[in-house]
Amino acid sequence: MHTKEKCCCCSFENVKETTDWLLSRTRHRPKIAVVCGSGLGILADGVTNKQTFSYEDIPNFPVSTVPGHEGRLVFGYVKDKACVFMQGRVHLYEGYTLCKVTYPVRIFKLMGVETIIVTNASGGLCEDYKVGDIMIIKDHINLPGFAGQHPLCGPNDERFGIRFPCMSDAYSKDLRKLALSVGSDLGYSNFIREGVYCMVSGPNFETIAEARMLHILGSDSVGMSTVPEVTVAKHAGLRVLGISLITNKVSLDYSREEKANHEEVLETGQMRAEMLQKLLQTLISRYDQLDSNQMESLNSH
């Protein structure tokens, strides 16, 4: 059963200790955090006034073990916005508990971050999705969560959030609108989608029967991350945007020859990284629109 032991390394005191360690070593006070998905570390490359910490050097911080996840925390500015980028994340399949997987999100909360942008690489389940499409996440399915693999299981510390958080609006409508509007202004409309992301635990890619099931359940793409981070972010009251890069097509048909592999995932990441970076930078630079009446004009589009 759930005991306090489950959270021994992720208590409020642990999170506070790590947060204080970082705050005493950097002058940066980010309001926006970005989690870079597989092969998407380049998203952090454009920041100015950069200060970098290796995950290994940060007390209690989980260390990435997967190729395509550099394992660096990068503080800096995108235009005039103070940001922190996670160049690499950790996953359940690496052997980390979900409270460890989501540990960085709680650090961001205690640091004063208000918005988190979570990116990932995922497999496209929708017939008309193409490799290289960018999917703004409108909702998710927490498949491991149904089986009790959930970052909020265990004693609830009210200092992080409430016992029963609502997830029906996990992904900010305003941020989604802004992302789609920025994508359209950049000429990306042909390959920007909005869809439902499903998390599986991995590490194997799906069987055809599993892929068919996920599609029937309403998933447009599938990956092995994001949902725990988004859940903990929403629990902590952060505003969330999720962006998924469709790095491969998932086979739904026994006659198809595609075989999913991590190399293709990383290659597609490289192919689209610059465009994703432009999308992110423009979105962050237009972030103030969210809190001004300019959202009205986006709403009417």
Ligand SMILES: O=P(O)(O)O[C@H]1O[C@H](CO)[C@@H](O)[C@H]1O
């Ligand atoms: O979700 P991210 O970290 O982007 O990575 C995705 O790509 C890897 C598989 O190639 C898995 O880790 C999957 O979750």
Ligand code: HPA
């Ligand atoms: O096809 C996939 N399945 C699960 N996770 C993934 N991450 C990238 N592509 C995939």
